[in-house]
Amino acid sequence: MGGNGSGGASARRPNERLTSWFHRSGWSKGELARQVNRRARQLGAHHVSTDTSRVRRWLDGEQPREPIPRILSELFSERFGCVVSVEDLGLRSAPHSAAVSGIDLPWAGNQTIALINEFSRSDLMLGRRGFLGTSLTMSAGPALIEPMQRWLVPTPTAPEGPQGATLSSLPTSGAGEPRRLTRISGAELDQLEEATAQFRDWDAQCGGGLRRKAVVGQLHEVTDLLQETHPPRVRRRLFRVTAELAELAGWMSYDVGLQPTAQKYFVLALHAAKEAEDRPLGAYILSQMSRQMIHLGRAEDALELIHLAQYGSREQATARTQALLYAMEARAYASLGQPPKCHRAVRMAEDAFAEIGPRDADPAWLRFFSRAELFAENAHSYRDLAYVAGRSPTYVSRARPLMEEAVRLFAEECADDSGGGHQRSYALNLIGMATVHLLAREPEGCVQLSEQALDLANRLRSERVSNRLRTTWASARRDFGEVREVAQLTERLTEELPESEASRAV
Known part of the structure; x- marks a missing residue:
C-alpha cells in the first residue's frame, strides 16, 4: 500500500x-x-x-x-x-518548486526564462517519470484572476549594459561576471518563427496529440537561447517566439485533455508575452485561458479573463483581435445565461470583423480567426443559450444558419487544401451542428453530421473532438435510442472510437 x-x-x-x-x-x-x-x-x-x-x-x-x-x-x-x-x-x-506548481509567479524576465525552461524539461520527461501529472492542479477564481491582473503592471526599465543589453538581462557566469553577447542572425529568428507557424498548421490539421512533444522540445531550445545575452530588440523577438510556442504547447495540452498542464503553459506564455511587450499576443493568450475556463464550467472566470484581455490590448488590438475577444465574451455570457449581453457581444464581434481591411497585417498566430471561425463562435453562443434556456427554439433558430455557414466554409477550406486546412475546427463544428439538430429534435440530421464528424475524428489526434462526439452521442442515445439510425451509429462509434483511459476515468 x-x-x-x-x-x-x-x-x-x-x-x-x-x-x-x-x-x-x-x-x-x-x-x-x-x-x-x-x-x-x-x-x-x-x-x-x-x-x-x-x-x-x-x-x-x-x-x-x-x-x-x-x-x-x-x-x-x-x-x-x-x-x-x-x-x-x-x-x-x-509543496513543489515554482516551475511545477502554482501560477502566482514573479513577473521578471530571467525568472520567466528559468521557469519555462524547467517546466518544459519536466514535460519532456513525463513519459519516463510522470512528473507533471503528479505535481499540478488547476487554479480558478481569485487565485487565477488576481495573478493575471499583474500582466497590466508596467515593467520597470533597467539601465543599459554593453551593446544595448539591459543590466538586468545579463546572465552571469559562476564568477559573477556577465556573459558576453550572443549573436543570432535575423535569418535564424525567421526560421524559428516559420517553424512555430508550421507547428500551428499541423495542430489545426492533425490535433494536439501528434506533435505536442515536438513543440515542447522547440520551446525548451528557445529558452536555452534566452539564457544567453542579446540586444533588447532580439531578446524581445525571442520572447515573442517563446510566448507563441508556450501558448501552442498549452493549446495542444488542452486539446488532449491535460488541463492543469495547459493552464500552466498559458500562464507562462502570458509572462513571456509581457517580456516581449506584445499586448495583443497577451490578449490572445488570455482568450485561450478563457476558452479553457468555459470548457471547465467556470464562465465567471472566463469573463474576467476576457475583460482583462480587452482592457490590456485596447490601444493596440487589430480589428481581428477585437472580433475574437468579443466573440469569446459572447461565449462567456451565453454560458452564464445572459442573453442581452450575449447579443451585444455577438454584434460587436460582427462589427469588428467587418472593419478588417484587405491590407491589414495580422500576426501569424491570429490569422486562423477567419469568417468561418466567427460564424462558429457566434453559433456556439446561441447554441449554449438554447441549452441554458431549456432548448429554446428562438436560440436554436439563431444558431442554425450561423452553424450551417461555418460548416460550409470549413468544408470548402479543407477540400481546397487537399487534406490540410482546419480539420479539427471542421470536425468540432460538424458536432456543433449535430447538437443543433438534437435541440430541434431532428435525430436523422444529427446522425448524418455525427457520421461525418466520426470520419474526421478517426484521422485526428484530438481527445477534445473525440470526447465532444461521445458526449453528443450520449445525448442522442438518451433522447432517440429507439431510432434505427441512432442505434446503428452507436455500434459504429463504439467500435471505431473506444474510450481512452482518461475517458473511462470520468
Missing part, C-alpha cells in the same frame, strides 16, 4: 468535503480506488496501490500522500466538469 496514507494513529475527524464530493459522484469506493490506481499508472506512479479500505480511511479523515491528492482533484474535476481543487476536497498537497 506504499504511498497511500500519511500514517499515524492520532484522532481524526471525518473529511466532510471529500465525503460530499464522493457521494455526489455516484462512485463506489471500489470504483474510486480502481480509477486512482489507473491514473497513477498513467502518471508513472507505480508504487500507488489503493483499495476500498484505503478509500474509507480517506473519507474518515486520513490525509493521503502525493500524488493521490492531485489524482483525486483531477478525477473529481473531470467527473463534474469544473475545477475541484485539492483544498475543495479537504486534502493537503505537498
Whole structure:
C-alpha cells in the first residue's frame, strides 16, 4: 500500500468535503480506488496501490500522500466538469518548486526564462517519470484572476549594459561576471518563427496529440537561447517566439485533455508575452485561458479573463483581435445565461470583423480567426443559450444558419487544401451542428453530421473532438435510442472510437 496514507494513529475527524464530493459522484469506493490506481499508472506512479479500505480511511479523515491528492482533484474535476481543487476536497498537497506548481509567479524576465525552461524539461520527461501529472492542479477564481491582473503592471526599465543589453538581462557566469553577447542572425529568428507557424498548421490539421512533444522540445531550445545575452530588440523577438510556442504547447495540452498542464503553459506564455511587450499576443493568450475556463464550467472566470484581455490590448488590438475577444465574451455570457449581453457581444464581434481591411497585417498566430471561425463562435453562443434556456427554439433558430455557414466554409477550406486546412475546427463544428439538430429534435440530421464528424475524428489526434462526439452521442442515445439510425451509429462509434483511459476515468 506504499504511498497511500500519511500514517499515524492520532484522532481524526471525518473529511466532510471529500465525503460530499464522493457521494455526489455516484462512485463506489471500489470504483474510486480502481480509477486512482489507473491514473497513477498513467502518471508513472507505480508504487500507488489503493483499495476500498484505503478509500474509507480517506473519507474518515486520513490525509493521503502525493500524488493521490492531485489524482483525486483531477478525477473529481473531470467527473463534474469544473475545477475541484485539492483544498475543495479537504486534502493537503505537498509543496513543489515554482516551475511545477502554482501560477502566482514573479513577473521578471530571467525568472520567466528559468521557469519555462524547467517546466518544459519536466514535460519532456513525463513519459519516463510522470512528473507533471503528479505535481499540478488547476487554479480558478481569485487565485487565477488576481495573478493575471499583474500582466497590466508596467515593467520597470533597467539601465543599459554593453551593446544595448539591459543590466538586468545579463546572465552571469559562476564568477559573477556577465556573459558576453550572443549573436543570432535575423535569418535564424525567421526560421524559428516559420517553424512555430508550421507547428500551428499541423495542430489545426492533425490535433494536439501528434506533435505536442515536438513543440515542447522547440520551446525548451528557445529558452536555452534566452539564457544567453542579446540586444533588447532580439531578446524581445525571442520572447515573442517563446510566448507563441508556450501558448501552442498549452493549446495542444488542452486539446488532449491535460488541463492543469495547459493552464500552466498559458500562464507562462502570458509572462513571456509581457517580456516581449506584445499586448495583443497577451490578449490572445488570455482568450485561450478563457476558452479553457468555459470548457471547465467556470464562465465567471472566463469573463474576467476576457475583460482583462480587452482592457490590456485596447490601444493596440487589430480589428481581428477585437472580433475574437468579443466573440469569446459572447461565449462567456451565453454560458452564464445572459442573453442581452450575449447579443451585444455577438454584434460587436460582427462589427469588428467587418472593419478588417484587405491590407491589414495580422500576426501569424491570429490569422486562423477567419469568417468561418466567427460564424462558429457566434453559433456556439446561441447554441449554449438554447441549452441554458431549456432548448429554446428562438436560440436554436439563431444558431442554425450561423452553424450551417461555418460548416460550409470549413468544408470548402479543407477540400481546397487537399487534406490540410482546419480539420479539427471542421470536425468540432460538424458536432456543433449535430447538437443543433438534437435541440430541434431532428435525430436523422444529427446522425448524418455525427457520421461525418466520426470520419474526421478517426484521422485526428484530438481527445477534445473525440470526447465532444461521445458526449453528443450520449445525448442522442438518451433522447432517440429507439431510432434505427441512432442505434446503428452507436455500434459504429463504439467500435471505431473506444474510450481512452482518461475517458473511462470520468
